[in-house]
Amino acid sequence: xxxxxxxxxxxxxxxxxxxxxxxxxxxxxxxxxxxxxxxxxxxxxxxxxxxxxxxxxxxxxxxxxxxxxxxxxxxxxxxxxxxxxxxxxxxxxxxxxxxxxxxxxxxxxxxxxxxxxxxxxxxxxxxxxxxxxxxxxxxxxxxxxxxxxxxxxxxxxxxxxxxxxxxxxxxxxxxxxxxxxxxxxxxxxxxxxxxxxxxxxxxxxxxxxxxxxxxxxxxxxxxxxxxxxxxxxxxxxxxxxxxxxxxxxxxxxxxxxxxxxxxxxxxxxxxxxxxxxxxxxxxxxxxxxxxxxxxxxxxxxxxxxxxxxxxxxxxxxxxxxxxxxxxxxxxxxxxxxxxxxxxxxxxxxxxxxxxxxxxxxxxxxxxxxxxxxxxxxxxxxxxxxxxxxxxxxxxxxxxxxxxxxxxxxxxxxxxxxxxxxxxxxxxxxxxxxxxxxxxxxxxxxxxxxxxxxxxxxxxxx
Amino acid sequence: xxxxxxxxxxxxxxxxxxxxxxxxxxxxxxxxxxxxxxxxxxxxxxxxxxxxxxxxxxxxxxxxxxxxxxxxxxxxxxxxxxxxxxxxxxxxxxxxxxxxxxxxxxxxxxxxxxxxxxxxxxxxxxxxxxxxxxxxxxxxxxxxxxxxxxxxxxxxxxxxxxxxxxxxxxxxxxxxxxxxxxxxxxxxxxxxxxxxxxxxxxxxxxxxxxxxxxxxxxxxxxxxxxxxxxxxxxxxxxxxxxxxxxxxxxxxxxxxxxxxxxxxxxxxxxxxxxxxxxxxxxxxxxxxxxxxxxxxxxxxxxxxxxxxxxxxxxxxxxxxxxxxxxxxxxxxxxxxxxxxxxxxxxxxxxxxxxxxxxxxxxxxxxxxxxxxxxxxxxxxxxxxxxxxxxxxxxxxxxxxxxxxxxxxxxxxxxxxxxxxxxxxxxxxxxxxxxxxxxxxxxxxxxxxxxxxxxxxxxxxx
Numbered sequence: 001x002x003x004x005x006x007x008x009x010x011x012x013x014x015x016x017x018x019x020x021x022x023x024x025x026x027x028x029x030x031x032x033x034x035x036x037x038x039x040x041x042x043x044x045x046x047x048x049x050x051x052x053x054x055x056x057x058x059x060x061x062x063x064x065x066x067x068x069x070x071x072x073x074x075x076x077x078x079x080x081x082x083x084x085x086x087x088x089x090x091x092x093x094x095x096x097x098x099x100x101x102x103x104x105x106x107x108x109x110x111x112x113x114x115x116x117x118x119x120x121x122x123x124x125x126x127x128x129x130x131x132x133x134x135x136x137x138x139x140x141x142x143x144x145x146x147x148x149x150x151x152x153x154x155x156x157x158x159x160x161x162x163x164x165x166x167x168x169x170x171x172x173x174x175x176x177x178x179x180x181x182x183x184x185x186x187x188x189x190x191x192x193x194x195x196x197x198x199x200x201x202x203x204x205x206x207x208x209x210x211x212x213x214x215x216x217x218x219x220x221x222x223x224x225x226x227x228x229x230x231x232x233x234x235x236x237x238x239x240x241x242x243x244x245x246x247x248x249x250x251x252x253x254x255x256x257x258x259x260x261x262x263x264x265x266x267x268x269x270x271x272x273x274x275x276x277x278x279x280x281x282x283x284x285x286x287x288x289x290x291x292x293x294x295x296x297x298x299x300x301x302x303x304x305x306x307x308x309x310x311x312x313x314x315x316x317x318x319x320x321x322x323x324x325x326x327x328x329x330x331x332x333x334x335x336x337x338x339x340x341x342x343x344x345x346x347x348x349x350x351x352x353x354x355x356x357x358x359x360x361x362x363x364x365x366x367x368x369x370x371x372x373x374x375x376x377x378x379x380x381x382x383x384x385x386x387x388x389x390x391x392x393x394x395x396x397x398x399x400x401x402x403x404x405x406x407x408x409x410x411x412x413x414x415x416x417x418x419x420x421x422x423x424x425x426x427x428x429x430x431x432x433x434x435x436x437x438x439x440x441x442x443x444x445x446x447x448x449x450x451x452x453x454x455x456x457x458x459x460x461x
Numbered sequence: 462x463x464x465x466x467x468x469x470x471x472x473x474x475x476x477x478x479x480x481x482x483x484x485x486x487x488x489x490x491x492x493x494x495x496x497x498x499x500x501x502x503x504x505x506x507x508x509x510x511x512x513x514x515x516x517x518x519x520x521x522x523x524x525x526x527x528x529x530x531x532x533x534x535x536x537x538x539x540x541x542x543x544x545x546x547x548x549x550x551x552x553x554x555x556x557x558x559x560x561x562x563x564x565x566x567x568x569x570x571x572x573x574x575x576x577x578x579x580x581x582x583x584x585x586x587x588x589x590x591x592x593x594x595x596x597x598x599x600x601x602x603x604x605x606x607x608x609x610x611x612x613x614x615x616x617x618x619x620x621x622x623x624x625x626x627x628x629x630x631x632x633x634x635x636x637x638x639x640x641x642x643x644x645x646x647x648x649x650x651x652x653x654x655x656x657x658x659x660x661x662x663x664x665x666x667x668x669x670x671x672x673x674x675x676x677x678x679x680x681x682x683x684x685x686x687x688x689x690x691x692x693x694x695x696x697x698x699x700x701x702x703x704x705x706x707x708x709x710x711x712x713x714x715x716x717x718x719x720x721x722x723x724x725x726x727x728x729x730x731x732x733x734x735x736x737x738x739x740x741x742x743x744x745x746x747x748x749x750x751x752x753x754x755x756x757x758x759x760x761x762x763x764x765x766x767x768x769x770x771x772x773x774x775x776x777x778x779x780x781x782x783x784x785x786x787x788x789x790x791x792x793x794x795x796x797x798x799x800x801x802x803x804x805x806x807x808x809x810x811x812x813x814x815x816x817x818x819x820x821x822x823x824x825x826x827x828x829x830x831x832x833x834x835x836x837x838x839x840x841x842x843x844x845x846x847x848x849x850x851x852x853x854x855x856x857x858x859x860x861x862x863x864x865x866x867x868x869x870x871x872x873x874x875x876x877x878x879x880x881x882x883x884x885x886x887x888x889x890x891x892x893x894x895x896x897x898x899x900x901x902x903x904x905x906x907x908x909x910x911x912x913x914x915x916x917x918x919x920x921x922x
Contacts, residue, residue: 199679203778211741218660218864221793222763223754224743228788229700229766235693280672280784282685284818293684302683305690306781307772312789317664317826319791319864320767323741327689328773330780332682357745365778403679403780 003138004450008130008443015130015446016113016439018048022088022122023106023115029065029089029158038065038154041088045125045152046070052129053136054150060170062162065089065154069173072132074147080177080460081147082453085410086125087156087183090117091431098433111439118437120430124182124422125152127442131449138450145457149176153406156183160406167413177460178380178417179410180452182445184401185424187268189438193397194385195420196261196376197298198404200333202342202368203306206234206350207361208325214311215321224321225357228310231325234353234360238303238329242289245303245331247345255336257299261376264398265294298400302332332402339368369404372411372418380419383459384452388421391448421448464599465911469591469904476591476907477574477900479509483549483583484567484576490526490550490619499526499615502549506586506613507531513590514597515611521631523623526550526615530634533593535608541638541921542608543914546871547586548617548644551578552892559894572900579898581891585643585883586613588903592910599911606918610637614867617644621867628874638921639841639878640871641913643906645862646885648729650899654858655846656881657722657837658759659865661794663803663829664767667695667811668822669786675772676782685782686818689771692786695814695821699764699790703750706764706792708806716797718760722837725859726755759861763793793863800829830865833872833879841880844916845909849882852909882909 001009008015027041028034042059045068049057054070068088074081093103093116101107106115117123132144139145151174153163167174187193210227211220240246257265272293276282287296296302310325312318331342343364354360374381376398388396411418423445429435462470469476488502489495503520506529510518515531529549535542554564554577562568567576578584593605600606612635614624628635648654671688672681701707718726733754737743748757757763771786773779792803804825815821835842837859849857872879884906890896 201679201780203780211743213741215741215743216864217763217765217767217791218662218793218862220740220743220758221765221791221863222761223746223748223757224737224740225745225747226765228769229696232693232696232766232769235690236697239690276685279681279685280674280676282672282676282681282818283820284686285684286686286818287684296684297681300683302678304678304682304687304780304782305693305772306678306779307774307783308689308693308786309770309774311766311768313768313770313787317789317791318767319662319664319765321765322768325769326774328778330678330682330778332679357743357747359744401679402682403677 004134004447007134007137008446011130012443016108019123019126020106022048022126023117024104026104027089027154028092029155030092035065038089042066042068042154045088048129049150052133060166062155062166064162067151067153067166070150072144072148074145075141075143079146079457081149081175082178082180082456083149083151083174083176083414084128084180084182085151086121087153088122088125089154089157090122091120091157095433100434112436113439114434114436116435118435119424119428120435121156121183123437123442124424124445127445128182128449131446134446135450135453144453146453148453149174156406163406164409164413167409171413174414176414176416178419178456179414181407181418181420182422184420184422185426186422187397187399189425189441191269191397192388192392192394193268193399194381194388195401196381196398197335197373197400198371198407199402200337200339200369200371200408201330201404202333202339203328203330203365204343204346205363205365206231206327206329207363209323209359209361211321211323214323217319217321220321225355226321227325227358228322230355230358231308231310231327233355234350235305235308235327237353243287245301247342247349249345250301250342253336253338253341254301254334255373257295261398262295265292267397268294268399270294297402299334301334301337303329304332305329333371335371335373337371339370343368370408370412371404372408374417374419378417379459380417380456383455384419384421387448387451387455390451391444421452465595465908468595468598469907472591473904477569480584480587481567483509483587484578485565487565488550488615489553490616491553496526499550503527503529503615506549509590510611513594521627523616523627525623528612528614528627531611533605533609535606536602536604540607540918542610542636543639543641543917544610544612544635544637544875544877545589545641545643546612546868547582548614549583549586550615550618551583552581552618556894561895573897574900575895575897577896579896580885580889581896582617582644584898584903585885585906588906589643589910592907595907596911596914605914607914609914610635617867624867625870625874628870632874635875637875637877639880639917640875642868642879642881643883645881645883646887647883648858648860650886650902652730652858653849653853653855654729654860655842655849656862657842657859658796658834658861659832659868660863661798661800661830661832661865661869662791663794663800664789664791664826665804665807666824666826667692667788667790668824670784670820670822672782672784675784678780678782681782686816687782688786688819689783691816691819692769692771692788694816695811696766696769696788698814704748706762708803708810710806711762711803714797714799714802715762715795716834718756722859723756725837726753728858729755729860731755758863760795762795762798764790766790794832796832796834798832800831804829831869831873832865833869835878835880839878840920841878841917844920845880845882845913848909848912848916851912852905882913
């Protein structure tokens with residue numbers, strides 16, 4: 001047992017006691033009635049970070065709920081800076097009658113801590129405070145080996161609506177060489193892993209217009225273009241027979257999976273039948289030829305139709321040629337792709353695929369979300385993986401996430417690589433009743449965090 | 462001037478005066494408050510048919526508004542029987558403020574009679590009474606040369622909901638060798654024409670099911686089948702590159718257009734640009750390769766998607782893989798096709814075209830409507846054409862109708878060929894404010910009707 005482990009074991013009860021106090025504040029950002037609690041949660045965290053030793057701790061106002069910022073400079077002014085990101089707000093707790101315990105009166109049952117926010121995300125932020133103190137205690141240093149910054153937002157569970165603005169306003173204070181995200185999950189309790197990327201997103205709405213009014217299909221059907229046919233033809237043409245997206249240039253910028261990544265993905269004990277059950281009992285896996293299900297979800301871009309409508313959609317029949325047809329389409333983007341470029345590709349594709357006799361309009365509602373990605377051989381990922389391997393004593397595998405959160409804004413605005421250090425599990429029931437965290441994993445997270453700053457200082461110097 | 466023409470000229474004013482009295486009864490079948498008026502209209506017509514000389518006149522009750530039946534047996538018991546079909550109910554008159562005159566106080570302006578029902582359909586039923594009397598006066602006979610039956614329904618403008626039942630109940634009384642429909646239009650005032658067919662119809666609803674619930678497209682997109690993609694693929698596959706419907710066997714039963722029909726269709730002065738304007742300013746004509754626009758609308762079967770929906774159709778984005786997708790599809794059928802057979806073909810097609818990983822359900826809401834069609838060289842059509850040519854003194858061209866009404870039930874239940882004798886015009890503003898009829902055309906209709914029974918008696922004997 002090394003000094004870090006000893007420190008963590010010695011402070012386990014105090015850590016859980018403090019965390020329980022924080023978890024008791026119902027910081028539900030989506031409930032306007034809880035705005036005061038979200039603020040109390042920020043202030044509680046700020047006070048705790050001061051007690052932890054951060055020389056600078058500030059509660060930052062946003063257009064919505066406050067965020068907490070803390071900074072602890074390295075002794076060595078040339079040391080790299082790392083920013084830890086997480087959030088102190090939590091999901092609503094409804095349906096309340098499905099909770100076995102009070103969501104805001106956390107309870108320990110065996111190795112589990114049960115309550116709202118235990119895993120998502122208070123518990124995972126909190127292990128950094130214990131890890132940092134353990135690292136300092138073990139090394140005897142009075143400051144961390146990197147300049148350590150924390151940014152803990154209060155609106156993640158309600159869409160991080162003011163987060164990108166906050167990042168832009170505070171860009172100078174947040175400047176860093178690496179961002180450590182502690183808001184994801186590992187593959188399994190016995191299969192520790194690190195996320196290395198999240199898919200980006202861009203959305204579009206496609207409108208196909210035909211006649212000025214709905215036409216009687218008896219009088220006109222078969223002799224004028226039908227916008228619903230035209231739309232279906234376009235949507236069907238979005239993919240080729242191999243399930244590949246047909247936008248010219250769509251894959252040009254995609255950073256391909258490396259052989260190493262594919263080997264490491266393949267080491268994950270993936271049960272496709274079980275996965276299909278989580279996918280709403282989907283009848284079969286289906287996607288781009290040449291890739292596994294995990295590769296498709298994590299590392300390959302997609303085009304999905306999210307909604308489609310036109311003509312008569314109510315009960316009974318109405319034999320019309322409808323005036324227009326609509327589809328909402330979104331593209332999940334992966335490492336290397338740029339939402340703006342895909343938007344251009346889609347516009348060009350739609351113009352080139354417009355069937356005769358109809359007009360097509362493409363509306364792009366926003367700039368989209370960039371994908372984020374850290375190569376597995378990048379210094380930050382190697383350092384974090386080394387810290388995780390020291391803590392878990394086993395090989396750390398890699399995952400990615402198919403969706404995207406505010407993380408992309410961090411990479412985008414701060415221009416720093418992301419590293420994901422987190423110990424949540426898919427089974428933690430985040431966003432659901434009876435959310436829990438495995439206490440041994442929280443302590444492993446603290447241990448990995450204790451090693452992380454040394455590893456990063458060495459890797460990034 | 463022959464005796465028929467002379468008789469019609471001599472009785473013109475009385476004819477218009479009687480018609481005006483009938484038109485003044487607001488027999489709007491779609492307005493429950495007008496039920497009494499629809500009944501008055503039936504009783505008025507019954508009284509007039511008695512005055513015309515029909516030995517048998519009956520008001521027939523239905524589940525809704527009453528119909529009028531009349532019969533005048535031929536002197537020769539071996540003579541064929543003809544049934545004239547029309548309707549005495551009318552469309553609503555809203556928006557009332559767009560009428561230049563009171564819709565139920567008919568007004569003559571020059572050669573026009575303006576009012577609701579003048580063209581659709583009281584005027585066109587009424588010319589038969591004048592024509593019949595003119596024919597009898599000219600021949601000096603005391604009975605028509607065919608056994609003449611009239612069936613004038615009271616619910617055509619509200620969907621003929623009880624009509625098929627009425628036909629089945631009264632099949633014996635209605636037995637005939639030919640049905641004469643007087644409820645359509647001619648090509649133009651100076652291009653007299655006869656309709657020879659109407660397209661049939663069958664409808665289907667296609668449902669594609671994927672996962673049990675909508676899925677997050679970040680977590681699952683690209684790795685499970687998307688029901689909207691699957692639906693679009695199926696809808697796109699309904700037609701081939703030549704605009705032909707891909708149901709195996711779909712065209713097998715179609716009675717092809719004859720060269721004569723195509724030549725006669727081509728003689729119609731068709732202005733495609735003007736037609737496109739009536740088609741809601743459609744940008745282009747489009748349809749099955751190898752056919753003209755008129756041929757496509759009148760004589761070729763179609764598959765049309767009338768409605769399509771699934772996933773997120775409201776404002777904003779929602780990045781889901783939706784659980785299901787729907788399309789309402791209808792097929793217009795032409796001479797020779799059977800709705801039941803097309804329904805089977807569609808079920809087989811849907812099963813064969815179901816994309817991998819989704820389930821497809823086909824719902825067929827009803828039995829459909831048979832197409833009706835009378836070959837241009839059939840005895841009934843030749844006789845009616847001869848009668849029209851004698852009245853108009855010019856070649857009678859042929860049209861068809863792209864939609865279908867209760868006429869198909871007549872052909873179906875009574876098992877008799879249909880012949881269309883009508884003098885309405887597309888410009889008569891039926892179903893719209895300021896409906897009118899051209900009085901000279903009504904009188905030509907009467908004249909053609911006067912000749913028709915001789916012609917039919919000779920042709921069908």
